[in-house]
Amino acid sequence: MPWALWVPASLALALVVLPVAGLLVRTDYANLPALLTSPSAINALRLSLLTAGLSTVACMVLGVPLAVVLARYRGRAVRLLRAVVLLPLVLPPVVGGLALLYLLGRNGFLGYLLDVTAGVRVPLTTAAVVIAQTFVAMPFLVVSLEGALRGAGDRYERVAATLGAGPWTVFRRVTVPLLLPALGSGAVLSFARALGEFGATITFAGSLEGVTRTLPLEVYNQAQTDVDSAVALALLLVVVAVVVIVLARPRALEGVRA
Structure with a gap:
């Protein structure tokens, strides 16, 4: 391995590690248990x-x-479809939240229809949080699975079809098993992304304690009044994200090696 790679690699590692180290240094460890067990933090x-x-x-x-x-x-429209699906990856989350708000809000065409016909209002509800998180997290799963399918090819599916298996049988017995390793890693990425979602959530769902105020929103809320609490909650969010990745990622990689 060229020695010159160590310099940019070290800088990249420092860019990730040092901010987290800053949280560790700033944390008030004496009051950490009380800060983490407050009702707002637990909620x-x-x-x-x-x-x-x-x-x-x-x-x-x-x-x-x-x-x-x-x-x-195999159609020509697949490139356009892929670009649309991957759009949440490059859009600022706040823009995604605004798009959801003008779709499902009271003034949005679908939100108005739901309100008039069923009396359902999506914004400022827990369901709005789930929708916002799904909007920003689903592309991570789709990218992982599409790459796995394209890498595996379709020869097994073609063989199954020539042996008389129907499309649904091919999907269940051939395609899904091919997807399982990538499905594990993609689900982990989606969960981690949803866990840290902030912009789309606060724009579309608001920040109501116990209803829509997730941990990232609680960190932002506490940062305005209690820095020690905000730092403690931020550290908790880092720990939860690391635990999720460490526990779930190796299992996904084992499937890839197999």
């Missing part, structure tokens, strides 16, 4: 884990079929 953590879990399930239910379509569809 925010519970809501974050709940909504991130629900949005990950939504990403899997919706993202798996979408990834299969993008990987196996």
Whole structure:
């Protein structure tokens, strides 16, 4: 390995590690237990884990079929479809929140329809948090799965089809097993992204304690009044994210090696 790579590699590592080290230095460890067990912190953590879990399930239910379509569809429109699907990756989250607000808000065409016909108002609800998190997190899952399918090719699916298997049987017995290793890593990325979502959530769902105020929003809220509490909650968010990745990522990689 060229020695010259160590310089930019060290700088890249420092860019990631040193800000976290700054949190560790700034943390008030004497009051850390009290800060982390306050009612607002517990509510925010519970809501974050709940909504991130629900949005990950939504990403899997919706993202798996979408990834299969993008990987196996041969039409010319697939490039445009892929660009649209990946749009949340490059859009600022606040823009995504505004887009959701003008779709599902009271003045949005779909939100107005839901309000008039069913009396349902999506903004400022926990469901709005899940929708915002799914919007920003699903592309991570779709990218992982589409890349895995394209890398594996379609020869096994073609063989199964020539042996008389129908499309649904091919999907269940061949395509889904091919996706499982990438599905694990993609789900982890989606969960981690949903857990840290801020911009789209506060724009579309608001910041109501116990209803829409997730852990990132609670960090922002506490930063205005209590810096020690904000630092403690930020550290908690880092720890939770690291634990999720460390516990789930190796299992996904084992499937890749197999």
